Amino acid sequence: MNDRADQPLLLSDCQQGILRLTLNDPARRNALSQALMAELATVLQSAADDSAVRVIVIAANGPAFCAGHDLKEITAARAEPDKGLALFERLIDSCAVLMQQIANHPKPIIAEVAGVATAAGCQLVASCDLAVAAESARFATPGVNIGLFCSTPMVALSRNVHTKHAMELLLLGDMVSAQRAEQIGLINHAVAEEELTATAMAMAAKIASKSSYTLQVGKQAFYNQLHKPLDEAYRYTAQVMVNNLLAADANEGICAFIDKRPPQWQDC
CATH class of the missing domain: 3.90.226.10 (2-enoyl-CoA Hydratase; Chain A, domain 1)
Structure with a gap:
């Protein structure tokens, strides 16, 4: 108290x-x-x-x-x-x-x-x-x-x-x-x-201003890979990145970049 x-x-x-x-x-x-x-x-x-x-x-x-x-x-x-x-x-x-x-x-x-x-x-x-x-x-x-x-x-x-x-x-x-x-x-x-x-x-x-989903994924992955052996770190982060690519915000962000417009994040 x-x-x-x-x-x-x-x-x-x-x-x-x-x-x-x-x-x-x-x-x-x-x-x-x-x-x-x-x-x-x-x-x-x-x-x-x-x-x-x-x-x-x-x-x-x-x-x-x-x-x-x-x-x-x-x-x-x-x-x-x-x-x-x-x-x-x-x-x-x-x-x-x-x-x-x-x-x-x-x-x-x-x-x-x-x-x-x-x-x-x-x-x-x-x-x-x-x-x-x-x-x-x-x-x-x-x-x-x-x-x-x-x-x-x-x-x-x-x-x-x-x-x-x-x-x-x-x-x-x-x-x-x-x-x-x-x-x-x-x-x-x-x-x-x-x-x-x-x-x-x-x-x-x-x-x-960024996607909160993307920030969460990235922060977690950063600390999780930090002390892994190099090959294990790459295997782990490769899977993280594949999953991230499948997310709605990655699709929106990439499309927004191509279309030269601000992204509209869904935070997922």
Whole structure:
């Protein structure tokens, strides 16, 4: 439950096919508390089956995009008879499920990052399909500095950046700039702060103009083939593409291209 009855932990707004979700716990630097993760998971689940939602943008209010897990919540649990074991298991499991929900979501998800994204917050950025950040944004997996290696964040991190770049972030625990994050593939673009929202929303609008069926097929296939052996990946994606060619939207899109007219998607 939200312990701040005066304001929601998560703001939601959907316009023209773009669902904009804003983390709204700036006092705790948008830490991934149990409550915030539960709200985010619920909204994402609802959006999966909502035909009005074609693409999702995750942003945040305050000076931090997301500071990772709530360390005060973790520390308080150590006073329990089990030394916090039950909470730790729930917390880490909930976060892992949430990150997989983002990766497996049928709609493309864009992270719009202002401020810092650290530990599980960096994991959240890496888990999204696309990420745009303000030039002033900073990223880190600093768990090693407090005796807690960022083991679960490294799953998403290691699937987005080169092994040595991932290990540098994990072993040193240093903050890196948005420009460096762009260089190593953690984010797509670093832009001026005043252009951040416009850039993310422009990307979202372009995606929203596509066939949602085609986007779902493509996103699922991308992640499914990623770690298959080369020959298996080609066999798998060949069948995906054949099935895609048989779909109504592929027929419509190809005919529209030939006829030099805008396509009228049926999303099937």
